[in-house]
Amino acid sequence: MSAGTLTLTNDTDAVTGSGTAFTAELAAGDFIVVTVGGIPYTLPVKAVNNNTSLTLVSVYTGPTQSGAAWSAVPRVALNMVTAALVAQSAEALRGLNYDKQNWQSIFSGTG
Structure with missing residues (x-):
């Protein structure tokens, strides 16, 4: 405080x-x-x-x-929190996109 x-x-x-x-x-x-x-x-x-x-x-x-x-x-501390949140959100979205691609290849495969 x-x-x-x-x-x-x-x-x-x-x-x-x-x-x-x-x-x-x-x-x-x-x-x-x-x-x-x-x-x-x-x-x-x-x-x-x-x-x-x-x-x-x-x-x-x-x-x-x-x-x-x-x-x-301090402004820099709050900016670092925001930047980390953006990076973690982007990483999570990339993971979801890769997961969707993997499931799509399973469901659309011929074998």
Whole structure:
């Protein structure tokens, strides 16, 4: 967990921190991960205004929450997760295609 807590307000892109060090932990393009009401939110950061204020790429759609624990996720880390997911999905699809080709050759064979 990152230092401090967050206040998130429904239908706004502003995030306020208490005891946070946004300028040291985040940069534009990074993400904050916070759980509100048992639901995890991954929110992209548009701008870090100062140590206790940042702006999200889009408005926060969850319920208003104060005192929320949070984690900073660097953009590169989330990009690596996405790239790995794409590679694994492509590998699985290739395997399914090969399987279909094998069954097709069995069903269409003469012997």
